[in-house]
Amino acid sequence: MSRNPGNREGFRPDDHPTEAFLLTTVVGSYPKPRWLNRATDLAEDDDADFDAVDLTEAHDDACRVITHEHERAGLDTVVDGEMRREEMVEFFAGRIDGYEFNGPVKVWGHNYFDKPSVVDEVAYDEPWLVDEFEFTDAVASRPVKVPITGPYTLANWAFNEAYDSDEELSYALADLVNEEVEKLVEAGARYVQIDEPALATTPDDHAIVGECLDRIVSDIPEDVRIGLHVCYGDYSRIYPEINDYPIDEFDVELCNGDYEQIETFADGAFAPDLALGVVDAHTAEVEPVSEIKANIRQGLKVVPPEKLTVSPDCGLKLLPREIAYGKTENMVQAAREVEAELDAGEIDVDDPLATAD
Amino acid sequence: MTDVVATTPGLFPLPDWAKSELSDLKGHQKGDLVSGDELPEVTDAYGRAREEMVDEQRGAGLDRVVEGQARWDDMLAHPLTVHENVETGGIVRYYDNNNFYRDPRVVGELTFSGDVGVELDHAVELLDDDPLQTVLPGPYTLANLATDEYYGDEAEFLAAVAEFLAGEIDAFPAHETLYLLEPSLVTNPPGDGRDERASDAIDEVAAATDADVVVHTYWEAFEEKPYAHLMDAGVDAIGFDLVTADREATFECINEYGTKDDIGLGLVDGQNTRVEEPETVAERVEWVHDRVPAAEFDTTYVSHNTEPFYLPVNRHREKLATLAEGARLARSEGVEL
Numbered sequence: 251m252s253r254n255p256g257n258r259e260g261f262r263p264d265d266h267p268t269e270a271f272l273l274t275t276v277v278g279s280y281p282k283p284r285w286l287n288r289a290t291d292l293a294e295d296d297d298a299d300f301d302a303v304d305l306t307e308a309h310d311d312a313c314r315v316i317t318h319e320h321e322r323a324g325l326d327t328v329v330d331g332e333m334r335r336e337e338m339v340e341f342f343a344g345r346i347d348g349y350e351f352n353g354p355v356k357v358w359g360h361n362y363f364d365k366p367s368v369v370d371e372v373a374y375d376e377p378w379l380v381d382e383f384e385f386t387d388a389v390a391s392r393p394v395k396v397p398i399t400g401p402y403t404l405a406n407w408a409f410n411e412a413y414d415s416d417e418e419l420s421y422a423l424a425d426l427v428n429e430e431v432e433k434l435v436e437a438g439a440r441y442v443q444i445d446e447p448a449l450a451t452t453p454d455d456h457a458i459v460g461e462c463l464d465r466i467v468s469d470i471p472e473d474v475r476i477g478l479h480v481c482y483g484d485y486s487r488i489y490p491e492i493n494d495y496p497i498d499e500f501d502v503e504l505c506n507g508d509y510e511q512i513e514t515f516a517d518g519a520f521a522p523d524l525a526l527g528v529v530d531a532h533t534a535e536v537e538p539v540s541e542i543k544a545n546i547r548q549g550l551k552v553v554p555p556e557k558l559t560v561s562p563d564c565g566l567k568l569l570p571r572e573i574a575y576g577k578t579e580n581m582v583q584a585a586r587e588v589e590a591e592l593d594a595g596e597i598d599v600d601d602p603l604a605t606a607d
Numbered sequence: 608m609t610d611v612v613a614t615t616p617g618l619f620p621l622p623d624w625a626k627s628e629l630s631d632l633k634g635h636q637k638g639d640l641v642s643g644d645e646l647p648e649v650t651d652a653y654g655r656a657r658e659e660m661v662d663e664q665r666g667a668g669l670d671r672v673v674e675g676q677a678r679w680d681d682m683l684a685h686p687l688t689v690h691e692n693v694e695t696g697g698i699v700r701y702y703d704n705n706n707f708y709r710d711p712r713v714v715g716e717l718t719f720s721g722d723v724g725v726e727l728d729h730a731v732e733l734l735d736d737d738p739l740q741t742v743l744p745g746p747y748t749l750a751n752l753a754t755d756e757y758y759g760d761e762a763e764f765l766a767a768v769a770e771f772l773a774g775e776i777d778a779f780p781a782h783e784t785l786y787l788l789e790p791s792l793v794t795n796p797p798g799d800g801r802d803e804r805a806s807d808a809i810d811e812v813a814a815a816t817d818a819d820v821v822v823h824t825y826w827e828a829f830e831e832k833p834y835a836h837l838m839d840a841g842v843d844a845i846g847f848d849l850v851t852a853d854r855e856a857t858f859e860c861i862n863e864y865g866t867k868d869d870i871g872l873g874l875v876d877g878q879n880t881r882v883e884e885p886e887t888v889a890e891r892v893e894w895v896h897d898r899v900p901a902a903e904f905d906t907t908y909v910s911h912n913t914e915p916f917y918l919p920v921n922r923h924r925e926k927l928a929t930l931a932e933g934a935r936l937a938r939s940e941g942v943e944l
Contacts, residue, residue: 355916356620357707358680358698358701359640360629409879409881411881
């Protein structure tokens with residue numbers, strides 16, 4: 251069963267203008283400034299006078315810029331845009347003992363990823379994200395959310411040479427994620443999002459993901475908000491099972507599919523808070539505020555306003571940066587307008603689309 | 608005593624230099640993939656990749672050499688995605704993998720293309736006396752991966768795909784073996800009526816060549832009826848996945864319905880970097896023999912279970928050596944199959 255979704259009140263800004271509070275957030279990744287890509291290339295060039303120390307400074311600068319860009323857009327909780335990460339599995343596999351890299355493998359066409367192999371028991375060495383959290387937390391004036399690739403995805407998007415089954419590997423990794431979350435909490439983190447896109451490709455494994463989550467949240471205090479992000483799946487195959495997950499919030503993309511699947515969740519029994527994707531991460535046009543407001547109302551079919559979080563469908567890193575910013579800014583604006591309409595009684599929460607524009 | 612032949616199901620990973628050179632030349636988007644009329648510098652890069660793929664097989668000592676299918680951006684859907692009467696739609700998932708291909712939407716008659724034959728002609732130039740093995744999707748699989756917007760009838764479409772593949776084979780250079788890859792036959796098995804038509808379609812394609820034909824399947828074991836119908840097709844061997852598919856179900860099928868005089872064994876994991884020992888391969892050949900006591904096989908083809916394009920190149924090459932050495936050990940131990 252879900253944990254303690256009421257911990258969302260801890261993220262309400264002191265000067266929040268309305269009684270209603272739709273927590274605004276992002277999934278995590280954000281387009282990198284072009285100069286950071288050039289800096290990354292330079293750091294790989296042996297002939298260039300640009301080393302790892304310089305790259306760290308460039309990463310720090312980029313994290314500062316994107317965290318502030320999120321704040322400027324008005325988000326209630328911010329992320330550093332994952333400026334230090336190139337790919338969601340590679341980043342963590344490089345930090346966990348037991349993985350090795352053998353070279354790129356094909357995803358489609360000429361899109362490759364350095365799919366790692368688990369060749370030995372996975373083990374925790376140095377913290378993965380504590381430094382980056384502390385840095386972002388120090389530069390941010392809003393609460394910081396920390397996205398972590400989940401153990402099921404870290405297991406399934408790797409070659410498993412060492413464990414008898416991917417299930418066993420997933421559980422071993424879940425224990426490491428638990429260790430990392432504990433360290434993040436010690437460092438002050440209050441909002442952690444577990445990313446499990448692999449669940450969408452193999453929804454029949456929902457019980458394995460549930461067991462992983464049990465391990466991840468073990469001994470994590472209830473005032474720490476735990477989200478789960480899944481994307482691009484057939485949700486009838488994992489709902490209502492996710493109601494039993496020990497999470498505070500379920501974050502899902504539905505804008506991309508024009509909310510065709512919203513009814514799947516609208517049975518009146520949705521247990522965690524819903525973090526609903528209200529802007530599309532794969533269209534390069536900024537949705538107008540009025541359209542995003544209608545998307546937010548879709549979420550009210552599933553949960554009441556006090557359980558609704560709004561976010562983009564997925565990470566925005568593939569978009570041009572000005573489009574990503576425009577989407578984020580309009581999303582926050584739309585949320586604030588919906589909150590005011592809720593306060594004014596202009597939205598019937600039992601029939602939220604009735605008053606749609 | 609059986610002849611043990613080391614081979615592969617084709618569809619190799621590109622050498623790493625070719626991955627970066629071709630992505631720079633072609634781009635990363637849907638519209639950038641192979642169309643059948645590539646620029647000269649792209650053709651040149653593929654030529655060098657082909658040469659390397661042929662060399663790595665000869666170096667490893669495989670008993671059959673494939674062209675490697677470096678150009679098959681869309682995996683088994685390739686023969687259709689480069690066809691002039693096929694439009695490519697969105698990117699769709701390739702079975703249960705984190706891989707995607709362009710949906711081939713057939714909008715006109717599946718006339719002769721010749722695309723694969725040209726690749727094979729180039730491969731022949733690189734061979735000495737090595738026996739060439741050709742690789743195609745089976746007709747059921749190819750139809751299953753495509754969207755028909757022209758024939759309008761499932762049976763007619765399958766027959767058209769079979770006729771198309773048979774026409775392509777007519778233009779192939781001489782080859783020792785033809786592998787027809789039919790994963791859909793087991794992952795999305797045909798129901799009543801469709802199972803017989805699938806077998807007829809395979810029969811028609813197999814009849815287009817004088818070479819030995821292996822219908823290779825993977826990821827799942829056969830259901831009984833499609834298997835029983837396939838036994839009526841004029842092919843020399845049926846190939847089984849003994850890594851991922853349910854082995855008990857596979858042996859049950861073979862022992863219940865028999866199998867062809869030759870057999871294909873997918874023994875090396877095409878989707879895991881763990882490199883098997885050659886001794887393990889030889890032991891597994893013998894183990895299959897133990898599990899199929901009633902049969903004797905003229906030829907046993909030993910290969911990966913799946914296409915190996917899922918692997919990084921270093922492990923892929925090690926597995927080619929494993930296959931060649933494993934088959935040699937099985938031969939020298941005189942496995943009686």
